[in-house]
Structures are given as C-alpha cells and as structure tokens.
Amino acid sequence: MKNIAMRITYDGTNYHGWQRQKNGITVQQVVEDALSALLGKPVQVTGCSRTDAGVHALDYVLNFYADTNIPVEKFPYALNYRLPDDISALEAWEVDGKFHARFSAAGKRYIYQIWNGRIRSPFVRKYSWYLPYRLDRAAMVKAAPCFEGTHDFAGFMAAGGDQKTTVRTVRHCRVSLDAEQPERLSVAVEADAFLYNMVRIIAGTLADVGLGKIAAEELPEIIQSCDRTRGGITAPPEGLFLKKVYFNPEDEGR
Amino acid sequence: MKNIAMRITYDGTNYHGWQRQKNGITVQQVVEDALSALLGKPVQVTGCSRTDAGVHALDYVLNFYADTNIPVEKFPYALNYRLPDDISALEAWEVDGKFHARFSAAGKRYIYQIWNGRIRSPFVRKYSWYLPYRLDRAAMVKAAPCFEGTHDFAGFMAAGGDQKTTVRTVRHCRVSLDAEQPERLSVAVEADAFLYNMVRIIAGTLADVGLGKIAAEELPEIIQSCDRTRGGITAPPEGLFLKKVYFNPEDEGR
Numbered sequence: 186m187k188n189i190a191m192r193i194t195y196d197g198t199n200y201h202g203w204q205r206q207k208n209g210i211t212v213q214q215v216v217e218d219a220l221s222a223l224l225g226k227p228v229q230v231t232g233c234s235r236t237d238a239g240v241h242a243l244d245y246v247l248n249f250y251a252d253t254n255i256p257v258e259k260f261p262y263a264l265n266y267r268l269p270d271d272i273s274a275l276e277a278w279e280v281d282g283k284f285h286a287r288f289s290a291a292g293k294r295y296i297y298q299i300w301n302g303r304i305r306s307p308f309v310r311k312y313s314w315y316l317p318y319r320l321d322r323a324a325m326v327k328a329a330p331c332f333e334g335t336h337d338f339a340g341f342m343a344a345g346g347d348q349k350t351t352v353r354t355v356r357h358c359r360v361s362l363d364a365e366q367p368e369r370l371s372v373a374v375e376a377d378a379f380l381y382n383m384v385r386i387i388a389g390t391l392a393d394v395g396l397g398k399i400a401a402e403e404l405p406e407i408i409q410s411c412d413r414t415r416g417g418i419t420a421p422p423e424g425l426f427l428k429k430v431y432f433n434p435e436d437e438g439r
Numbered sequence: 440m441k442n443i444a445m446r447i448t449y450d451g452t453n454y455h456g457w458q459r460q461k462n463g464i465t466v467q468q469v470v471e472d473a474l475s476a477l478l479g480k481p482v483q484v485t486g487c488s489r490t491d492a493g494v495h496a497l498d499y500v501l502n503f504y505a506d507t508n509i510p511v512e513k514f515p516y517a518l519n520y521r522l523p524d525d526i527s528a529l530e531a532w533e534v535d536g537k538f539h540a541r542f543s544a545a546g547k548r549y550i551y552q553i554w555n556g557r558i559r560s561p562f563v564r565k566y567s568w569y570l571p572y573r574l575d576r577a578a579m580v581k582a583a584p585c586f587e588g589t590h591d592f593a594g595f596m597a598a599g600g601d602q603k604t605t606v607r608t609v610r611h612c613r614v615s616l617d618a619e620q621p622e623r624l625s626v627a628v629e630a631d632a633f634l635y636n637m638v639r640i641i642a643g644t645l646a647d648v649g650l651g652k653i654a655a656e657e658l659p660e661i662i663q664s665c666d667r668t669r670g671g672i673t674a675p676p677e678g679l680f681l682k683k684v685y686f687n688p689e690d691e692g693r
Contacts, residue, residue: 196561241562261558271561304515307450307525308495312562 189257190248190280190437196241196271198311198423203236203245212236212272216247219267224251233286233430234293237382239422241312243296244275246430248286284436292356292431294375297388298424301395302368313369314388314424320395322370325360328394328401329372332358332387332408339411341387342380343419351411353378360391373428382419389417443511444502444534444691445518450495450525452565452677457490457499466490466526470501473521478505487540487684488547491636493676495566497550498529500684502540538690546610546685548629551642552678555649556622567623568642568678574649576624579614582648582655583626586612586641586662593665595641596634597673605665607632614645627682636673643671 193216201209205217213232220228230249236242255263261274268274283289298313300306301322305315332355339351357375372391374384390407393399399407399417407415447470455463459471467486474482484503490496509517515528522528537543552567554560555576559569586609593605611629626645628638644661647653653661653671661669 194561265558270559270564273558273561275558304519304527304529305524307448307527308566310450310524 186250186252186282187257188248188250188280188282188284189260189277190246190284190286191260191277192275193245193247194243194273194275195245196311197236197239198241199271200238202238202240203232203234209238212242215269215272216264219264220249220251222267223255223263224253231286233290234379234427236425236427237422240425240427241423242427244429245427246286246290246432248280248284280437284432286430289432289436290378290430291433291436292375292377293379293427294357294373294429294431295379295384296426296428297372297374297384297420298426299370299372299388299392299420300368301370306368309369311423312426314392314420316392318396320370320392321397322360322362322395324397324401325370325391325395326362328391328399328404329358329360331401331404332374336408337411338380338383338408340408340413340416341383341390342413343382343386345381348380351380353380353383358387375429385420385422385425386413386416386418388420388424391417392420393417440504440506440536441511442502442504442534442536442538443514443531444500444538444540445514445531446529447499447501448497448527448529449499450565451490451493452495453525454492456492456494457486457488463492466496469523469526470518473518474503474505476521477509477517478507485540487544488633488681490679490681491676494679494681495677496681498683499681500540500544500686502534502538534691538686540684543686543690544632544684545687545690546629546631547633547681548611548627548683548685549633549638550680550682551626551628551638551674552680553624553626553642553646553674554622555624560622563623565677566680568646568674570646572650574624574646575651576614576616576649578651578655579624579645579649580616582645582653582658583612583614585655585658586628590662591665592634592637592662594662594667594670595637595644596667597636597640599635602634605634607634607637612641629683639674639676639679640667640670640672642674642678645671646674647671 233246260277264274300313335354363369487500514531518528554567589608617623
C-alpha cells in the first residue's frame with residue numbers, strides 16, 4: 186500500500202467547498218470519484234484544508250492510500266482525463282506512510298484578491314471581491330503587517346472551527362498593488378495554521394482600514410481585544426485562493 | 440437626438456457572439472434590452488465588430504441614437520445596474536451624428552492567448568487555447584512579424600465575410616512570452632481591418648510554426664499563395680480578445 190501525495194488546483198466557483206457533504210457537489214467528492222474510477226476501487230482522500238464554497242486553490246495538497254501499479258508520477262495525467270476542466274491534478278509523489286495532508290502541514294499561504302474600481306470587470310468577477318469605493322491604499326499597505334507575529338486571533342475567527350487554541354503565528358501579511366492593473370489589490374497571508382474564515386476576516390478588516398472605518402494604528406489593539414465585533418466583515422469567498430501549503434521536508438518525503 | 444458612443448467589455452463565454460440572432464442569446468441583444476429598459480423605448484445599437492461565439496472583448500465600442508436627459512457620461516453606471524455581470528459598460532460620450540462604430544473604425548487590435556503547458560489551468564480554460572505540446576517559442580516569436588505589412592490575406596479568411604477586397608494592412612503582429620507565467624503565450628495583432636476569422640487563423644498558423652509543421656521562412660510565401668489550405672487551423676474562439684478599437688480623432692468626437 187502506497188501513501189501518495191498529490192498537488193491539485195481548482196476553480197471553486199461551482200463547488201460547495203472541499204469537503205464531501207450531502208447537500209452539494211464538492212471538490213473532494215469529484216476527486217475521489219475520479220480516483221476510484223481510475224483505480225477500480227473506492228478511494229478516500231485526505232485534504233490539507235476545508236476550503237469553503239466558492240474559494241479557489243492554486244496549489245492544494247491531498248493524500249490517499251492505494252495499491253497500484255500505475256507509476257506515481259503518471260497519476261496526474263491519468264486522472265486529468267477523468268476530472269472536469271475546473272479541477273486539474275498537477276503532480277503526485279510517494280510519501281511516508283505517516284504523511285497526512287492536513288496534520289503534516291507546517292504552514293499555508295493564501296492570496297485574497299480585491300477588485301477596487303467603479304466598474305466591475307467581467308473577467309475577474311468570480312476571482313475577486315468587487316469593492317467599488319475609494320480606498321486609502323497606503324493605509325492598507327501600512328496596516329497589513331500589524332497582523333504579523335504570534336497573536337491570539339480569537340477575534341478573527343468565525344464560529345465552526347474545532348481548534349484547541351486560537352493562537353496562530355502569521356509569518357507574512359502584506360497588501361500589494363499591481364502597476365499594470367490599478368484596480369487590483371492583493372492581500373497575501375502566510376501562517377503556521379489558520380482559524381476558520383481568518384483570511385477573509387483579515388481581508389474584510391483591511392478593507393475597513395481602506396474605507397477609513399478603522400485606523401491602522403488601532404489594529405494591534407483590535408487584535409488584542411479578541412472581539413469579533415471590532416474587525417471588519419468576512420470578505421466574500423470568491424476573492425480567496427489557497428496559494429501554497431508548506432510541509433517539513435522530512436514529512437513531505439522529497 | 441444624440442449619437443452616443445460607448446465602450447463596453449464582456450466575457451463572451453456564455454454568448455452566441457455579438458450580433459443579434461434568433462438561435463441564441465447575444466451580447467448585442469442583452470445590451471439593447473438593457474438600454475431599451477433604461478430609456479423606455481426600443482434602442483438599436485451598432486457594434487464595431489461581429490465577434491464570434493465565445494470570443495471576448497476587453498474594450499468594444501458601439502453607438503446608438505437616443506433622445507434623453509440622462510447625462511451621457513452617466514450612462515455606463517445607469518446601464519451596469521441592468522447588465523449581467525459578464526458585460527460591463529466602461530464609458531460613454533457624445534459623437535458626431537455621422538459616427539458609426541463599425542465604419543468609422545480606423546483599426547483594431549486583438550490579443551490571442553495560448554496556454555502552453557502539459558496541464559490545463561482551471562483559471563484560464565475559458566480565456567485561452569490549451570495547447571499541451573512542446574512549442575518552439577523562438578520560432579513563433581521570429582515568425583509573427585512576417586504578417587506585418589500590406590498583403591492580400593485571402594488565405595487567412597474563413598468563408599462568410601462580405602468584404603470587397605481581401606487586402607489588409609497589419610501594423611503589428613508579435614508573439615510575447617510571460618516571465619511570471621511560462622505557460623502563457625500572447626499573440627497581438629493590429630490591423631486597419633480584419634477578414635473573417637483572420638486573427639484565429641494567424642494564431643493557428645503560428646501554432647503550426649511552434650509545432651514545427653511550418654518553418655518561419657515559409658510564411659511570406661504561404662501568405663502570398665492566398666491558399667487557405669497552406670495555413671494552420673482556425674484557433675478556438677476562447678483565446679481571442681478584442682483589445683482596442685481605433686478611430687480617427689475627428690470621427691471619434693473627442
């Protein structure tokens with residue numbers, strides 16, 4: 186029995202998130218069905234993260250156990266014939282039997298995209314938050330690093346998580362602008378682990394800074410307060426992309 | 440009666456092209472319906488180009504006649520409330536009564552996007568031609584300018600056009616690579632006017648150069664032959680974007 190890790194990418198627009206559920210089609214279900222058809226027996230996959238409905242992944246990692254003669258590196262090509270065109274397998278490799286896509290993850294990076302123009306772009310409508318208001322971008326750029334460091338992020342969490350602690354270490358939180366597309370703002374957030382909806386609440390709070398509702402100087406105190414009502418709204422899912430999952434090299438098996 | 444020009448952008452994925460027809464929903468019909476609802480009377484619009492089903496527009500120009508008190512520059516905002524989110528009005532301005540979006544156009548620029556990787560990207564599948572073969576990119580870069588100049592492009596035209604002459608002047612034809620996304624190739628083509636499917640046949644022919652089926656050195660002779668069978672296939676519509684329409688300043692009225 187091999188333990189196989191695989192990187193996939195998906196457009197989450199038409200899915201009820203990652204995790205298999207009764208009331209809608211999910212990425213996990215589609216991937217499991219394709220793998221099961223390929224291997225001729227039921228396969229269960231373990232994902233690195235339970236992304237919400239409408240959230241995208243540029244580089245998602247999963248693992249599954251299989252007894253197969255297919256060379257592991259050929260899996261993505263064999264699987265892509267059976268996957269719809271909004272999900273693509275990118276790479277597969279064999280990992281140690283103990284590797285677990287979720288529990289072995291040592292960190293993740295997300296990108297949150299904002300489209301800040303008076304007019305919505307038809308081409309990014311499913312891939313960014315349309316925010317047609319004047320934003321103080323310099324204030325947002327200045328505010329973002331306030332989230333960096335080890336903090337109790339209890340105020341930046343939606344109900345529904347199953348964590349033991351709400352302390353997380355944010356390694357990187359920056360807002361960047363795009364010289365070629367002035368409407369585009371990106372928020373990059375990397376942490377050892379995330380609380381439920383944490384990136385979307387950080388994005389919504391940075392939008393409040395841009396809108397002048399929150400001053401950048403207030404942010405450290407707002408974080409410290411652990412009070413969900415002090416931050417901004419939970420930004421909509423379509424702007425969120427899982428960009429990268431990090432593993433310790435010894436766990437990743439390569 | 441004012442003659443109003445308007446710039447719009449649209450994702451053509453879900454439309455049967457620009458031009459109103461009986462057998463499918465088109466961009467012209469949706470824009471006319473929205474304008475008619477806004478103005479309270481039937482409006483006919485004239486488009487700059489009959490884009491095909493699945494073709495996109497970053498910057499399309501149309502004009503229409505209206506007797507209205509709405510300030511012309513407010514039209515895009517009023518209209519966007521009534522347009523679906525895959526079509527956006529960008530700008531409107533008053534033009535001379537003789538301005539005609541199609542006949543007054545002095546040139547157009549198109550971009551044709553190719554996704555050249557073994558694995559399809561879920562995010563560009565509707566916005567590029569997926570070409571999972573090894574391409575000689577240097578040969579394509581070298582070949583593209585062969586299309587520049589005044590030539591009889593009869594061999595780069597699909598049946599169905601209504602032109603009097605098949606001579607066109609291509610001002611610019613270049614293939615460019617993207618350092619950040621190595622899978623992405625762009626073909627930019629600008630001409631005084633285009634024959635039916637001309638850009639898509641040029642893109643298909645440049646792909647044949649990349650695939651080694653046609654040598655860059657053969658291209659001038661292939662163009663001169665006026666023989667459609669010598670060029671490449673008509674590349675699929677989803678990679679094509681109308682990028683810009685040019686008017687003589689005196690015709691454009693600003």
